[in-house]
Amino acid sequence: MSQNDRIRKMKKIKRIIVFTFVISMLLAMAGCGSNNNSTTAAPASGNTTEAAKDSGRNIELTILAAASLTDVCGELQTMYEKEHTGVKLNFSFAGSGTLQTQIEEGAPADLFISAAKKQMNALKEKSLMKNDTVCNLLENKVVLIVPADSTLGLTSFEDVKKDEVTMVGLGEPESVPAGQYAKMIFTNLGFWDVVEKKVNYGADVRTVLGWVETSAVSCGVVYATDAYTTDKVKIVAEAPAGSCDPVIYPAGVVAASKNAQAAEDFLSFLKTDEAMKVFEKYGFVKAAE
Numbered sequence: 001m002s003q004n005d006r007i008r009k010m011k012k013i014k015r016i017i018v019f020t021f022v023i024s025m026l027l028a029m030a031g032c033g034s035n036n037n038s039t040t041a042a043p044a045s046g047n048t049t050e051a052a053k054d055s056g057r058n059i060e061l062t063i064l065a066a067a068s069l070t071d072v073c074g075e076l077q078t079m080y081e082k083e084h085t086g087v088k089l090n091f092s093f094a095g096s097g098t099l100q101t102q103i104e105e106g107a108p109a110d111l112f113i114s115a116a117k118k119q120m121n122a123l124k125e126k127s128l129m130k131n132d133t134v135c136n137l138l139e140n141k142v143v144l145i146v147p148a149d150s151t152l153g154l155t156s157f158e159d160v161k162k163d164e165v166t167m168v169g170l171g172e173p174e175s176v177p178a179g180q181y182a183k184m185i186f187t188n189l190g191f192w193d194v195v196e197k198k199v200n201y202g203a204d205v206r207t208v209l210g211w212v213e214t215s216a217v218s219c220g221v222v223y224a225t226d227a228y229t230t231d232k233v234k235i236v237a238e239a240p241a242g243s244c245d246p247v248i249y250p251a252g253v254v255a256a257s258k259n260a261q262a263a264e265d266f267l268s269f270l271k272t273d274e275a276m277k278v279f280e281k282y283g284f285v286k287a288a289e
Contacts, residue, residue, distance in 0.1 A: 059262045060088045062108050064099040066115035066177070066249065067204040068140065068223045072282040079278070080269055087262060095204035097175025103128055103254060110263040113137065113251040115205075115223075116177030120250040127255060133264055134252030136287035137271065138279060141224040142181045142239040142247060147215040148232050154219060156237045157185060161194050168198045169208040169220030177247075178205040182221035184244040209233065223247065225283035248287050 065073055070093045077089045092099070092109075100119040103109055104126065112129070114120045123129045144157050152164050160168060171179030179201065186192040198218075202208040205222050212220040213232040227235050251270065253263045269275055276286050 058086050058088065059259050060090055061110045061259055061263055061266060062090050062092065063111045063113065063266075064092050064094075064102065064107075064109050064254075065113040066096045066099070067093045067206045068115055068178070068226050069093065069113060069249075070206065071229050072225075072279055072284065075278055076270070076275060079275075080266065084265075087266070089266070093204075093206075095171065095176040097172075097177075098203070101175075103256075106256070108256075109254045110257040110259050111251065111267060112254055113249060114177070115140070115247070115249055116180060117248055117250055118177065118180065120252065124252075130253040130255050130257075130260065133267060134250055135267075135271070136248050136289055137251040138249035138284045139287045140247040140249065140284055142178065142185065142221060142244060143224045143227055143235045144219060144221055144237045144239075145209075145212050145227050145233040145235055146219045147212055148234050149215075150219075150234070152218060154236045157189060157240065157243075158191075159236075160186070160198075160219060161191050165198060165218040167200050167217040168195055169211040169217040170199050170201060171205050171208055171221075172201040172203065176202070176204055178208070178222055181239070181244045181247060185221070185239050188243045189240070223283075228283045249284075 063073075073091050073093075077091065081087065081089060092102075094102075096114040096116055096119040099112060099114070100123060103112060103123055112120070112123070120129065120134060124131055124134060144154065144160070146152060146154055152159075152162070154160070154162075154165070159165070170182045171177070173179040173183040183192060186195045200211070200217055202211065205226055208217075208220045209222050209226045209230070211217045212222075213230055219236075224235065224238070227233055251267055253260055253267065257263050279286070
């Protein structure tokens, strides 16, 4: 092969190499463009609420709930988050009056579950709740409890008048519904003035329960559902029929919620038969609408 032929052959090979390189680059650029225009794949499994689907992001809900709901809400949270992978539930438990104040002062909240209508009605009057979502969710009972090893022999609310009873644990009536009901009971029975002199007030019903568990007080008034959570106390009496209003737990979406639809979805779940079975396991019953 002549020198000229070898030169022509080398030039042909170079043109082929350049052409192949250019085609490869064009194909790579086309592939990148296709990837940039594609949408993010949905999770392979797990459900989300409609609100989470619509927003395309995970949602965190802040739920302010009465202290007496602490135990049952833990189980419901696990159940709901397992079935709704796009939602994270953050619970804050306290006396209903304290939670009411937090909402009034603008604390972030999506859902409020009160242990009495008083606090919920006050928020509704100030247009701080989405009124069309507020409903009667649960009902509870008020009971008198003593330490498990108590020897005082109390058998009724009337026995609280006895001299042997030196200190009575109650929730603060102005901010704790359990305390509000207790005051109503003793007033209607005609001896609140006697009991009041023995009262030690707690910030919420779980505080009162703790006092009775440790024998810091002679007896206390709590909800039946609180008493069922421990073997360190015993129930000696239920509130006499007609001595107080029905113990209703209303729930509703907070007007300032930034995740109102997701909050409504969770509230709808709380009203299902599935959720009610869990509530009933902890001593609650479904409230009549």
